[in-house]
Structures are given as C-alpha cells and as structure tokens.
Amino acid sequence: MVIIDYIPAMDTLRNVLDIALVFGLVYVVLKLLRGTRAVPTALGMVLLALLYWLSIRQELATLEFVLRSAVLYIGVAIIVLFQTEIRQALIYFGNRFRLPSRRVPGRLGETIYDEIILAVTTLSSEKIGALIVIERGVGLKNLVDAGVQLDARLSYDLLVTIFHPTTPLHDGAVVIQEEKIAAASVFLPLTKNPSVSRDLGTRHRAAIGVTEGSDAISIVVSEETGAVSFVESGEMRRNLDSSQLKNLLLTAMDFRLPDSGQFKSSDSRGVTKEADLGRTE
Numbered sequence: 362m363v364i365i366d367y368i369p370a371m372d373t374l375r376n377v378l379d380i381a382l383v384f385g386l387v388y389v390v391l392k393l394l395r396g397t398r399a400v401p402t403a404l405g406m407v408l409l410a411l412l413y414w415l416s417i418r419q420e421l422a423t424l425e426f427v428l429r430s431a432v433l434y435i436g437v438a439i440i441v442l443f444q445t446e447i448r449q450a451l452i453y454f455g456n457r458f459r460l461p462s463r464r465v466p467g468r469l470g471e472t473i474y475d476e477i478i479l480a481v482t483t484l485s486s487e488k489i490g491a492l493i494v495i496e497r498g499v500g501l502k503n504l505v506d507a508g509v510q511l512d513a514r515l516s517y518d519l520l521v522t523i524f525h526p527t528t529p530l531h532d533g534a535v536v537i538q539e540e541k542i543a544a545a546s547v548f549l550p551l552t553k554n555p556s557v558s559r560d561l562g563t564r565h566r567a568a569i570g571v572t573e574g575s576d577a578i579s580i581v582v583s584e585e586t587g588a589v590s591f592v593e594s595g596e597m598r599r600n601l602d603s604s605q606l607k608n609l610l611l612t613a614m615d616f617r618l619p620d621s622g623q624f625k626s627s628d629s630r631g632v633t634k635e636a637d638l639g640r641t642e
Contacts, residue, residue, distance in 0.1 A: 490584030
C-alpha cells in the first residue's frame, strides 16, 4: 500500500518539476527577446503557423503545399534570423550555471576602476571621444586579434593618451582584459537592433553591438557633447555623471570598494588625482 501511494506522488512531483522548468525556460526566452528585433519576426512566424493551420482546416491545397514545403527550412531560418538572440541566450545560461571558482572572470583590482573612471571623467571634460570595452566571462580574443595588440598595464595616463586625437590609436575601441589594455584601435560590430535611436553615431552603435554578442560591458564618451554612456546587454544608459558611472560599473563587475566617497590614483609623475564619485551602498 505504501508503494502504491509512493509512485503516484513521485509522478506528481515529476510533472510539477517538468511544468516549472518549461515555464522558467519560456519566461527567460521571452525576457531576452523583449525589446529586440526578434519580437516582430517571431510574430510573423506565428502568423504563418496560423495560416498553415487555416489552410488545413479549409482544405486550401495549394497554400498548404507551399507552407508545408517551407517548414522543411524553418530550422535554418530560425538560426539565421535569431543568431544574435540565440548567442545571447546561451551566454545568459552559461553565466548563470558557471561552476564556482575563486576568481570571478572579468573582475578587476580596486585601483583599476579608479583609473578607468578618472580617465573617462577627463576625456568627458575635454570632449574627446572614447570607447572602452571591458571583458567579463566571454572572451574577446577575436576582437583583440583584429586590433593593435598592446598587452599593457592599464593606467589613467595610457587611456587618456590612446584616445587623444593626435595619436594613431585614437580611432576605435580599447579592450580591457584582466587589468590590462589588451588592444587598441579595435573595430567592433555595430548593433542591428532597429529600435536603437537614429541620433546615436557609429561609436555608440558599436558599444551596443559588442554587448549584444557577448557579456562584455562598454563605456562611451561622446565626441560632440562629452556625455558619458554605459552599455550592458545591449541596453544603454546615457548622460551619466561619475557617481552613476561608478555604481553601474561596480555593479556590473560584481565588485564593491570600501565605504569611501573618493577615488584616488597617482599618475606617472606621482601626482595624486582625486574625483568625488559618491558611495556604493
């Protein structure tokens, strides 16, 4: 009698788990697709499916034949149309289920954040365009190999010098890997999201594009206005001050500094630079 009661209970638990997993998977997929170009494409495919169902119900032989033949290529069409979204979904699941380790991939040392934010603040005040990409869990070796490889220790002076309009490396992006500037003058793929504002130029579109194809984050300084923007997972936050940028950067990198209101660093001449960047709660 106990065995008889035990088996239905296990079946019920298995069914509940099955439904919960499917619900969670559908929820994550819909969340990733929200606000992307995949939404109207998916709706179009749903309409085609309804049209196929209608052709069967109403015995429309010609239409049914055409749609049935198209079904053979639906798998290839999905991969081609949703390659960006599929890549983002795989990266999302990979990051969520990564095995724990002592070192979080992409996490930088405390002073590195100081140097980045101070450099961005200086470039913004002088209206010098800049694009900084920070690698996290997904490697950016393909982008680094296509740029001018430096493998240099990251510093305030080096970042500001690279993006100065008189230097050969100012055009393109800087890629940061593990506390080093891996490459400069890197050209990034542009976003293909049709919902992106037409007011955004090539630099901002490249900053969005690189975060759509990886889990990297990017920081942009507008050459026209000096406005600072932060991009993560294809979403851009614009017109940030140094405090807001700091909070977004540290949150994205899962790093917390001591409870201090100032970042401090010294340049190559030993002169201390300070910037009031607020506090991370």
